[in-house]
Amino acid sequence: MSTFERYLTVWVALCIVAGVALGHLFPTLFHTVGDIEMARVNLPVAVLIWLMIIPMLLRIDFSALAQVGLHWRGISVTLFVNWAVKPFSMALLGWLFIGWLFRPMLPADQIDSYIAGLIILAAAPCTAMVFVWSNLTKGEPHFTLSQVALNDAIMIVAFAPIVALLLGLSAITVPWSTLVLSVALYIVIPVIISQVIRKSLIKDGSTVRLERLLAKLQPASLVALLATLVLLFGFQGEQIIAQPMIIALLAVPILIQVYFNSGLAYLLNRASGEEHCVAGPSALIGASNFFELAVAAAISLFGFNSGAALATVVGVLIEVPVMLSVVWIVNRSKGWYEDGAAVSRNSSKRQNAS
Structure with missing residues (x-):
């Protein structure tokens, strides 16, 4: 790990501060960049996400995807946490903290809206950023790709019903154009680009040229992550400075939610005997959020200046620092x-089989 990667948490913190400060000082500039979007998907952020995940996708040999069936335990655990636990536990935490404990400290007319934003955030499992987290934990790349693709497929049919159920609504307007375009921009197009490049570099059977390219792209990937943070926090710099106490209160259930779900997924994988290279990304996928969709859905349902929109932005605010802490825990606890016992037993079986 390079010196730059070793101090990634420091760079992240500095970029968050820089983004908030720049957004406060130059709001017009960030509003202009923020308006460069299609179906509520910000195109500059999409390009930066490409730079983040294409180096990870270049490492994936799709011919080996058939081996993912070996990690059925990790797939099962992640699906269970993402769809049977996460949205419902967030609804409970939202009611407990925002609807009860913190109610006297929050605007009374926004309580329900804050809770709605938290639920929307939890109902959308992460996609693009998972490749970054998985790479930092030396996760199994084929498992990560397959799990993200499966979550995307489920999200298309399950996002609206789950949110509608938890919000107590008979129907909900989901920004389908945002969902479809986000999946295309953050998953489909980068996968196609990366595989075309990969095949062109290893057509002679040697991976030397591919490894050279990856060595050059890795720093660019991390710089893109930091630039994305500056943009995202620049977009919301004014709101963050204007409402620090509300943001701190909203962060409490989100923090508990992230550590609870990542810990649950990690422990369930350990109990089932899954490999660590699968348990790491499984825990991270189980905890992180598809914040682009969550923010867009909250704005579409409740408005740009609503409590729901602010709650989803708080999710963005703490997502990267908290996920980096989960990465640290996963790596340190290997x-x-x-x-x-189950992991050791299954490891012995795999060694004997080979």
Whole structure:
């Protein structure tokens, strides 16, 4: 790991501060950049996300995807956490903290809107950023890609019903154009680009040229992550400075939610005997959010200046620092994880089979 990567948390913190400050000082500039969008998907952010995830996707040999069936335990755990636990636990945490404990400290007319924003945030599992987190934990790339693709397919049919159920609405307007375009921009197009490049570089059977390109792209990938943070926090710089106490209160259930779901997925994978390279991305996929869709849905349903929109933005505010802390925990606990009885037993079986 390079010196730059070793201090990634420091750079992230500095970029968050810089983004908020620049957004406050130059709101017109950031509003102009923020308006460069299609179906509520910001195109400059999409390009930066390409730079983040294409180096990860270049490492994936799609001919090996058939092996993902070996990790059925990780797939099952992540699906369970994402769709059977996460939205409902967030609804409970939202009611407990925002609807009860913090109610006296929040605007009374926005309580329900804040809770709605938290639910929308939790109902959309992460897509693009998962490739970054998985790479930082040395996760199994084929598992990560397959799990993200499966989540995308489920999200198309399950997002609206789950949100509608938890919000107590008979129907909900989902920005389908945003969902479809986001999946195309953040998954389909980068996968196509990366595989075309990969095949052109290893057509002679050697991976030397591919490894050289990856060595050059890795720093660009991290710089793109930091630039994305500056943009996202620049977009919301004015609101963040104007409402620090509300943001701090909204962050509490989101923080608990992230650590609860990542810990649950990690422990369930350990109990089932799944490999650490699968348990890491499984825990991260189970905890992170598709914030682009969540923000767009909240704005579409409740308006740009609503409590719901602000709640989803708070999710963006703490997403990267918190997920980096989960990455650190996963990496530091690898020895403990692999000492688990089920993990050791399955590892011995795999060695004997090979």
